[in-house]
Amino acid sequence: MAHWAFRRLAGMLSREGFHVLRFDWSGTGDSWGETNDGTIETWLDDVALAAQELRDASAASSISIVGMRLGAALAALACTQGVAAERLVLWEPVVSGSRYIAELEALHARDSLRLLHPVPAHCAELVGFPFSPALRASVGQIDLCAKPPRSAGRVLIVAGAERPDHRALYAALQSLGLIVSYECVPEDPSATNLGQRESALLTTRSLVAIADHLAEKGTS
Amino acid sequence: MIERAIAFGPDARLVGILAEPDPARAIASAPAVLMWNVGIQHRVGPYRVQVDIARDLARRGFVSFRFDLSGMGDSEVRQDNRTDGERALADARDAMVLLEKRRGVSTFLPLGFCSSVDAVHRLAMEDQRVVGACFIEGYAYHTTGFWLRYPLRLLNRERWRRYVEHQTQKMLSLRARDIAVDPLREERAVMGSVFARQYPTQRQFGADVRNLASRGTRMLFVYVGGDTEFNHRGQLAEMLESRSPLDGVELEYYASADHTFFRVADRLRLVARVGEWAAHTFRGSALAASVPSSYSIGT
Numbered sequence: 061m062a063h064w065a066f067r068r069l070a071g072m073l074s075r076e077g078f079h080v081l082r083f084d085w086s087g088t089g090d091s092w093g094e095t096n097d098g099t100i101e102t103w104l105d106d107v108a109l110a111a112q113e114l115r116d117a118s119a120a121s122s123i124s125i126v127g128m129r130l131g132a133a134l135a136a137l138a139c140t141q142g143v144a145a146e147r148l149v150l151w152e153p154v155v156s157g158s159r160y161i162a163e164l165e166a167l168h169a170r171d172s173l174r175l176l177h178p179v180p181a182h183c184a185e186l187v188g189f190p191f192s193p194a195l196r197a198s199v200g201q202i203d204l205c206a207k208p209p210r211s212a213g214r215v216l217i218v219a220g221a222e223r224p225d226h227r228a229l230y231a232a233l234q235s236l237g238l239i240v241s242y243e244c245v246p247e248d249p250s251a252t253n254l255g256q257r258e259s260a261l262l263t264t265r266s267l268v269a270i271a272d273h274l275a276e277k278g279t280s
Numbered sequence: 281m282i283e284r285a286i287a288f289g290p291d292a293r294l295v296g297i298l299a300e301p302d303p304a305r306a307i308a309s310a311p312a313v314l315m316w317n318v319g320i321q322h323r324v325g326p327y328r329v330q331v332d333i334a335r336d337l338a339r340r341g342f343v344s345f346r347f348d349l350s351g352m353g354d355s356e357v358r359q360d361n362r363t364d365g366e367r368a369l370a371d372a373r374d375a376m377v378l379l380e381k382r383r384g385v386s387t388f389l390p391l392g393f394c395s396s397v398d399a400v401h402r403l404a405m406e407d408q409r410v411v412g413a414c415f416i417e418g419y420a421y422h423t424t425g426f427w428l429r430y431p432l433r434l435l436n437r438e439r440w441r442r443y444v445e446h447q448t449q450k451m452l453s454l455r456a457r458d459i460a461v462d463p464l465r466e467e468r469a470v471m472g473s474v475f476a477r478q479y480p481t482q483r484q485f486g487a488d489v490r491n492l493a494s495r496g497t498r499m500l501f502v503y504v505g506g507d508t509e510f511n512h513r514g515q516l517a518e519m520l521e522s523r524s525p526l527d528g529v530e531l532e533y534y535a536s537a538d539h540t541f542f543r544v545a546d547r548l549r550l551v552a553r554v555g556e557w558a559a560h561t562f563r564g565s566a567l568a569a570s571v572p573s574s575y576s577i578g579t
Binding site (some may be wrong): 061063064069088089090092095171172173174175177179183185188189190254 | 283286297308320322323324327328331332352353436438439442445446449457506507536537538540542543544545
């Protein structure tokens with residue numbers, strides 16, 4: 061459903077005059093690679109490559125980046141490694157990798173309840189996808205509060221419900237001197253509600269909030 | 281293998297991904313494989329399985345095209361007053377026109393999964409260019425054999441294990457309300473509200489499949505055994521009311537897989553089975569299996 065949400069957001073931004081590039085991470089969606097090939101390093105390279113591609117294709121002088129969940133964490137980490145973004149939108153960001161893995165494990169356990177034959181314990185899988193020990197280790201090390209995205213001009217955190225980790229990230233980035241805003245856009249249900257996450261991505265309030273934020277200043 | 285994103289159809293409003301084999305491996309007379317949205321998911325399919333199938337088929341020499349039906353994924357809505365079913369057929373025919381022009385193919389093999397079998401079934405019945413069809417978790421009907429085996433559920437140890445787990449979760453949910461108490465009930469409620477499908481009658485289904493078989497259309501039916509309407513290998517023959525096997529009809533039954541092929545190992549088996557079936561049916565002998573060796577295969 062993230063595909064549909066980003067397609068709608070891209071359409072909204074395009075109608076506002078933005079050049080928009082959507083892409084799938086290596087090893088996901090339509091992008092090349094096997095599902096179990098993904099690594100944090102590869103995906104950070106993907107962000108840099110996408111940013112360069114957008115600059116080349118649009119001749120835009122500056123770009124903004126919108127990422128959701130783990131994608132938001134990757135966008136923020138890319139901005140710690142020199143990818144420059146006029147604005148960085150962190151949509152329901154994964155703040156702590158270890159907490160994210162715990163959430164995925166809870167979701168996996170819930171999904172497994174409907175199976176007659178569960179995933180064997182020795183299989184490195186989470187919520188229907190391969191999840192290698194190496195990927196688990198690198199995702200587990202993510203801590204956005206500890207690594208400020210210094211090459212982002214402004215940061216917006218958007219969430220559908222109040223969460224302590226989003227508030228903590230907001231406070232941490234503020235204390236480090238970044239220009240950061242936090243917008244809680246109540247959705248019913250929230251995108252972080254494990255039981256009904258798909259429905260949330262079909263609603264529009266977060267999309268409107270993100271589009272409005274980016275439209276304040278015209279970047280690609 | 282090369283993959284390209286292509287806009288096609290009226291005013292180029294539809295979007296798909298064309299997977300082409302290396303020229304040296306391409307099977308000249310093979311049908312092109314068509315896949316489209318399963319439920320409301322975009323063209324990649326459940327757990328990206330349609331991407332894996334397309335790439336496996338390309339390695340075996342087949343052209344395939346995964347696309348979004350109008351109004352779904354990246355495709356725009358059609359500006360007409362047709363029904364969803366009619367639009368799906370129109371979209372599939374636009375994809376066939378594209379592949380005829382671009383690749384020179386004249387025959388097709390649509391692959392349906394769950395709800396997407398609706399359009400595969402109709403397309404196969406209405407279009408003579410369809411020489412093969414794959415139905416994954418498609419139409420199923422409760423036969424006498426199904427009901428005779430139904431009580432055996434009570435002897436299934438895995439069902440009792442799951443029942444105990446559900447009851448445990450129910451109790452725990454008093455403390456953790458964000459975890460679904462009864463995922464099956466919840467899933468059925470969502471499915472019921474989102475998907476309203478009209479099955480052909482069993483008699484019509486049987487007649488259609490027999491017609492297709494007599495026309496020479498090759499078919500692969502894949503069913504699973506976990507919580508579905510299909511519970512034994514003989515059920516397809518009962519559904520078809522056919523005492524002897526139909527020429528060109530193959531069945532694969534995965535007793536331990538679930539409807540969405542949640543487990544990676546089940547998907548790997550499915551991808552390999554579809555690829556091997558396509559290869560031996562339309563080439564004569566299967567090319568080397570191309571399942572990624574780095575996947576961890578469970579039991």
